Amino acid sequence: MSHPVSIFPDQFRLAGRTALITGSGRGLGWEIAQALAQAGARVLLHGRSAERLAPRLATLHSAGLEAGAITFDMADRTAMRQAMGSAGPIDILVHNVGERDRRPFAEIEPEDFARLVDVDLVAAHSLVKLVVPGMIERSWGRLIMVTSIVANLATPGASSYTTAKGGLSALARALASELGATGITSNALAPGFFATETNAEYHASPAGERLRERCPAKRWAEPHEIAGAALFLASPAASFVNGHTLTVDGGVSATYMG
Numbered sequence: 001m002s003h004p005v006s007i008f009p010d011q012f013r014l015a016g017r018t019a020l021i022t023g024s025g026r027g028l029g030w031e032i033a034q035a036l037a038q039a040g041a042r043v044l045l046h047g048r049s050a051e052r053l054a055p056r057l058a059t060l061h062s063a064g065l066e067a068g069a070i071t072f073d074m075a076d077r078t079a080m081r082q083a084m085g086s087a088g089p090i091d092i093l094v095h096n097v098g099e100r101d102r103r104p105f106a107e108i109e110p111e112d113f114a115r116l117v118d119v120d121l122v123a124a125h126s127l128v129k130l131v132v133p134g135m136i137e138r139s140w141g142r143l144i145m146v147t148s149i150v151a152n153l154a155t156p157g158a159s160s161y162t163t164a165k166g167g168l169s170a171l172a173r174a175l176a177s178e179l180g181a182t183g184i185t186s187n188a189l190a191p192g193f194f195a196t197e198t199n200a201e202y203h204a205s206p207a208g209e210r211l212r213e214r215c216p217a218k219r220w221a222e223p224h225e226i227a228g229a230a231l232f233l234a235s236p237a238a239s240f241v242n243g244h245t246l247t248v249d250g251g252v253s254a255t256y257m258g
Contacts, residue, residue: 011237015040019092019234020070022046022127025053027196028146028226029096035227036092036234037065044087045069046097074123075115081130089138090131092234094189095124096146098165105159113160120164125171132179139183142234145172147188149249169245176243185242187233192249195220217250 019036023029025047037043037060045053045067053069060067070087072079074097084090098120128143135141150158151165168188175186193211212220229248232238247253 012231012235013040014092014231014235017091017234018042018044018089019094020044020046020087020090020131021094021096022074023097024094025049025056027198028191028194028223029094030056031223031227032094032096032146032230033067034060035231036094037063037067039231039235041092041234042066042068044090047071048073074119074127077123077126080123080126084127084130089134091135091138091140092142092144093128093131094144094146094230094234095127095168097123098146098148098161100158100161102158102161104156108160113163116160117164117167120161121167121171124168128171128175132184135184136179136182141179141182141184142238143172143175143179143184143186144230144233145169145186145188147172147190147245149190149192149247149253151188151190151245153253172245173243180242185233185238187238187241187243188245189226189229189233190245190247190249190253191221191226192247192252193220194223194226196223214255215250215252216255219250221248221250 014036019041021029021033021043024033024045033043033045045056047053048071050069050071057067057069070083072083099116124145145168147168148165150162151169154162172186172188179186193215212218226248229246233246
C-alpha cells in the first residue's frame, strides 16, 4: 500500500479542466489565472478589452500553458450570453470582477448603489446560470466567488461595495446548499488588504498605513499570496469543502484590535 503523501500533490492537479476567471487581466484575477494554468487547467482570461488581455495570454503561452480569452462587460447581459455561448464547457468559475465606489453613504445616490450591486453581484448570478447546467451534466464543477473581508467587517465609505460583497458570500452559501448533490461545490474567497495595481494609491496613503498596522502580519499581502487558496478551492483536494468562505487576510478578521 502506497503512502498517501506520495499521491497527495495529484489532488491539486487540474488537467482536463477549463477555468474561467473573470477580471483576470490584472490584480488578483491574474494571479489566480496563473496558478490554475500552472496546475494544468486550460484558463480563459476575461476582461472588457482583447487588447489588454493579449500580453497576459502571450505570457501564459510562452510558458507552455493552455489559455484563451473571452471579452464582455459584466453589465451587458446580452454580450455575456453571446460570449459564453462560444466559450465551451466551463468546469471552474472564479468570479473575481468587482467595482468599487469609495464615497460616503450620503453621496451615493440610489442609482449609483443599484449599478454597483448589479455589476458586482447580480451579474455573478447571471454568469453562474450560464455555466451551471454544463457542470450538472458532467457532475463536476467549482464555483468560487471572490468577495472581501468587508462582507463581514464593514468600513465607512463603501456601503454599496460592502453590500455587494456580502451578497456574494450569501450567494455562494445558497448555491452550495442547492447544488451540493450535483457534484458542484460553491465557496467564497475573501481577501484582505492586497497590494494590487488598483490599490496602489490607497496602499501608499496614510489610510493604507493604518491598515498595515491593523494587520497582525504588519504588512499588506502580495498579490501572488491569493493563488494557493484559490487553487485549493478549485482542486479535487477541496471536494468536500462546500459553502465555506476562505479568508486570506493575515489575521485581520481574527483580531479585535490592531
